Amino acid sequence: MEPHHDHSIHKHHVEGKNLVYSIFLNVVIVVAQIIGGIISGSLALISDALHNFSDVLSLLFSLVAHKLSRHKASMHQTFGLKRAELIAAFVNAFTLVIVAFYLIYEAIDRFFHPKEIGTEIVIWLALLGIVANGFSVLLLKKDADHNLNMKSAYMHLFSDMLASVAVLIGGLLMKYFHIYWIDSVLTLIIAIYLIIVGADLLKKSTKMLMLFTPENIDINEIIAEVHKIKGVRNMHHIHVWHLNEEELHLEAHIECTDDIKMSEFNMILEKAEEVLHEKFGINHITIQPEFRREDDKDFIVQD
Structure with a gap:
């Protein structure tokens, strides 16, 4: 079996420090909302503080x-821990959907049981949330x-920023026009948006964790391209x-047309690597060479 690892592909370097800054800003928001909720008597602010803490x-x-x-990578972890981020993405996407359903519940409850609160503190804390979460969003974009x-x-973070915008609009309308139902309507709109985005993230991370064929990859096209290489009978x-x-x-597995030397197969392998990388973006390739071997020649075989 001949493995190939092409590291020439450009990789975006993720800045972990941006997450640290975002965590600090969100801790500031949580503390401010708890204090503001206690002073203003707003249960909504304290609930939002708990949401931000999550x-x-x-x-x-x-x-x-x-x-x-x-x-x-190590002898015990031959891939290292590269899939840790996929697990995090799955968990965070799942919690995003859960938070969205919780917001829908709160919005419906608040619609039928509107509460009059100290709008001044709510408005200022909403502005703090917009600035802090907005800056965090820019850091991670x-x-x-x-x-x-x-x-x-x-x-x-983006959902928190949208929630802060909704709280600000709601606070202003409650202060100047006494329109208390607008907060519930805006919250419902944000929650529906979160469900759509969260479900998409959940779908993508699940497919990667389950080792699905990527959506942009057509295996039939791969087979057609590799079969064009001289010396390849069947992939x-x-x-x-x-x-x-x-x-x-x-x-x-690649079955060769002739009983060739391994040095000759290396030439076939190099051409396959080039085609798969340039046309399909595949940068880690493992090919098993064969010649008249009695095995299943189907493209997809259940292991």
Whole structure:
């Protein structure tokens, strides 16, 4: 079996320190909301503080997963801990959906049982939440575009920022127009958005954890391209999966047309590596060479 590991592909370097800054900012928000909730008598603020505290835990989980994913491979962990971030993304996406359903429950309850609260403190704390979470969102935006774990943390922070915007709008309307139902309506809209985004993250992380073939990969196209290489009779027993978001793996058997030397097979292998990397972005390839071997020649074989 001939393994190949191509590290020439450019990898985005995720800044773990941005998560640390975001955690600090969210701790400030939690403390401020608890104090503000006690002073204003707002149960909603204290509830939101608990929600933000759950986000702090999610950010901590993402940070730990980020650190673990950087551990080097060993004899006992031959892939290192690279899938830790996928697990974090799955857990954070799941909690995002749970939080969304909780917000829907709170919004419906608040709609039928509106509460008059001290709007001044609510408005100022909403502004604090917008600024702090907005800054955190900006810190993680670039990483979120390249890393599912960071995207799950980013979405938690983005949802908090949207919630703070809703609280600000609600606070202003309650203060000047005594419209108390608007807070519930805005919360419902945000919750529905969170369910849509959270479900998408949950779907993507689940597929990666379950080693599904990536959606942008067509195995039939891979087979067609490899079969064009001179000396290849048949490519079969194919598996394609994401180890993490940066590493796309393929393993397969290739039956040769002739009983060739291994040095000659290396030339076939190099051409296959080039095609798979350039056309499909596959950067970790393991090929088993065969010649007239009695085995299942189906493209996909149940191991």
